[in-house]
Amino acid sequence: MIATPDRTPLPRKFFDRPVLEVAPDLLGRTLVRSTPDGPIALRLTEVEAYDGPNDPGSHAYRGRTARNEVMFGAPGHVYVYFTYGMWFCMNLVCGPEGRASAVLLRAGEITEGAELARTRRLSARSDKELAKGPARLATALGVDRSLNGTDACAAGDTPLRILTGTPAPSDQVSNGPRTGVSGDGAVHPWRYWVANDATVSPYRAHVPRRRRS
DNA sequence: CAGCGGATATTCT
């Protein structure tokens, strides 16, 4: 069989599957962010699955709101949320439509456009840290709320798409509890990462923080 | 290196 062309975007049917199938299958794939200043490419090394109605850790667990409405739409679209008053995080909506499941993109290795990513991540002490964490990943790629609802499967020079590429071999994929998730949602081992990869973010258990007076 | 406080939108109570 002829090798798949490297720049082919993943089709919508890739995302129209249960989120627990899609999440590990995304590891090793390349995300391309096209900007007026040039492209940035990222090899995904860490993701987390959120399964709408069955998942207390999901933004969609308590139903549809203005913030999470993209999760209830078609697979293959980008859900961007703003958190802790400062940061953006990006997800890819999975199937079936209406289930409100999505994969949070937590970390990756910048493989193209590192110079551009560095200008957005001035605090990074090495290139390994450019996208080591979900908010860092979104910052490095210049992703904000204006891209919420973007179709990652559309043809042409779109702002965001995932290339077919080659997934990480399953024997190199590890999984465990999700980062920063509390309560009943913490029991699910739905964080997936490429084993022994230096760009994977450190695990942090959920810690409630006292509010300032 | 570990620990902790600050920033403060969005949602739920």
Next chain:
DNA sequence: GAATATCCGCTGA
């Protein structure tokens, strides 16, 4: 009012 799918800069070992 309180918690959260986070990160950064400072403090002290």
